[in-house]
Amino acid sequence: MADILPHRIVRLVQLGLTREPMSSEHIWYCTGCGTCTTRCPNEVPVAELMDRLKADALQELVPLGDVKIAEFHVLFNKSVCKYGRQHELGTLRKLKSPREMLGQIKLGLKLFRRGKLRLRPTKIKDRKAVREMFRRAGVSK
Ligand code: SF4
Structure with missing residues (x-):
């Protein structure tokens, strides 16, 4: 809310x-x-x-209104900055405990079979340009 x-x-x-x-x-x-x-x-x-x-x-390290979403935000940006796109599995592994991951295994397998979840990150060619964009925007990654 x-x-x-x-x-x-x-x-x-x-x-x-x-x-x-x-x-x-x-x-x-x-x-x-x-x-x-x-x-x-x-x-x-x-x-x-x-x-x-x-x-x-x-x-500025102010108390965050929603730490979990802020953590997701940072991991999302890191992934995009590094690969040029989001690597969902990599982000999930950092956000969720192994137990939580196991609880989602059915959904994970379904997404994997449909090609929506990749084990390894896919990278764009011009990752340097993406990193430059992050640098110019002054966005935390
Ligand atoms: S940009 Fe953000 S605040 Fe504005 S409508 Fe979309 S979600 Fe809501």
């Missing part, structure tokens, strides 16, 4: 009160879908703002 809704987060940031939004749960629930950015009558780039708040929250 969201603790501070996007319109309030925007207002707090406008007022220079960024610590509260950085510690909120909501920034971690934002998937960056861009719906609010597209629909905002005041053209506020909300999705980009959420990304910035996530990066700043990790950098």
Whole structure:
């Protein structure tokens, strides 16, 4: 459940009160879908703002609103930065205990058979360009 809704987060940031939004749960629930950015009558780039708040929250070591999602966020970024795309199994192995992984074995096998879960990461050719993008955006990886 969201603790501070996007319109309030925007207002707090406008007022220079960024610590509260950085510690909120909501920034971690934002998937960056861009719906609010597209629909905002005041053209506020909300999705980009959420990304910035996530990066700043990790950098400034504020108490995180949702540690589990923040951990996933960091691992997701690391994987994309390293391979140019997400390696789901690698991320899962770092997030879940072996016991939790075993509990999901049925689903895992189903996804594996459909080619949706790969044992080894697949890499894009120009990984250097992706790393450069992360560096320029100043995003934690
Ligand atoms: S970008 Fe999408 S998920 Fe994020 S706050 Fe806006 S509508 Fe919600």
